[in-house]
Amino acid sequence: MAENLSTSEFFKALEGRGIVVTPEDRERIERRFNERLNYVPKIGVFGKTGVGKSSLCNAVFGQDVCGVSDIDACTRNPQEVLISIGGNGLKLVDIPGVGESLEREEEYEALYRQLLPEMDIVLWVLKADDRAYSTDERHYKELVQPIIKKSLNKQLKTDSPFFVVLNQVDKVDPFREWDLANAGPGPQQAKNIEQKRASVANFFDIPLATVIPVSADQGYGLVSLVDSLVFAVPAERKHILLEATRKERQSETARKAAKSGWWEGALEVAKKVLKAVIVPAAVTWFKRRFGF
């Protein structure tokens, strides 16, 4: 945990506002803090084989997910569609292709039903220079979307825990236009990427802002992606989520939001434990001090 998010600063601040916290209450507050800090953000990463789920996770979270190969599929055994990585709660779900039996489909539905409600965020990874999305359509519209609509939005009280990550945008035609020096698309490429975003948003029936163009290989768009993730989760989870990402992907804005979100959550805990004896003046002070 970052130094500026220490509980002692929190109690000092409370005392400064004339609020005396008994040792018992202090212990209870600290225990609840720790429970929150031990929370593991769960991020579901869905996508067809070869769209770059592993590379994306490596680039964003710095986890060596599995040997990323240009040739072989990472998950060879169709039974092992789920890979759990370390203690970080990252889950990669490989979408199988077409032509599987209905029985398999039921298996997937059961798997999704079990997995999705636990997720803080679901990322659906597509390859930007592909437009054969029928496999994605079938899995998303028939199996995933109904569950997300029912449970995820309600549980998280947020509109957009679901993002489509348009990966490998550096390979959108004309791909030789990609600006290697500045790690960004060329003019015609940029236009095609924007068009692609719009058509994907339309296809998935989601807001344009939730279709995020990135190139995990080229390190493009990843800061914006992390920004979007941080803003999508509830205030008290922003900090934990940001901590799970690589330092170089964290923007100043995201850091600020994470910090104020953490204090906001801390104050909520204190309010509950101290049975609302925190005077309004203290709340105002916290809000001004930490910007929420």
Add this chain to the structure above:
Amino acid sequence: MHKSRQSTVRYSMRGFPFRDLAQRHSAFNRLTAAAKSEDWHAWEGVESSTITYEKLLLFIGQTGYGKSSTVNAIVGADVLQTSAVDACTRHAQSIDFQVSRSHWLSFTDMPGIGESLARDKAYLRTYQELLRYASVIVYVTRADKRDFAVDEAATRSLFATADVARKVVYALGQCDKMEPLSRSSTTVPSRAQRRSIDEKVAQIAARFEPENAVVPYSAVTGWNLHRLVDAMVRVAVKT
């Protein structure tokens, strides 16, 4: 003409005769010699009683994988519309070359599958109808991907019979996008790319068990395009 061919948008290459095509790819000359054989598909004219003979080269595969671009690259002109973003081939399109007075060579470009479930059903049915008229079925897929499940399902159902399977040429496009990617505008793949391409060809061969060669190429750079043409013509004169 057969009813399933009526919805095809046809481009007759006026001012671009067959001999120009044969000059670009000398392999096509073998068709002139083959015009005397009886292995051409005979179409009865609707109005007159004339008979035309056709060798149909049918291009099928997933949307956006370069069917139209491949035909354009072979023909050497941007006749068929292509797009970097959206599916644009909604109907069958055909470019016809007159090989001799009554013999025609048609490049027929089909709408791609894999875009949406509803469209796939209709497109696959159209594919199925046209397969028997085709001399060569060019199944276009791309080298720079790992997920071949859609291809596998489609080819398994379409090419189930032996007389269809022997007409299929697997065209493995977009080799210029193979990893490790090079953005310099060389037309030939690097040595490292070559290794990835060779491995991919071997994988496809093992997985799809094709009767004919699996040809890696790039429509954009033109790399190995002549080998694709060779493979097509070899099947065309056999049928």
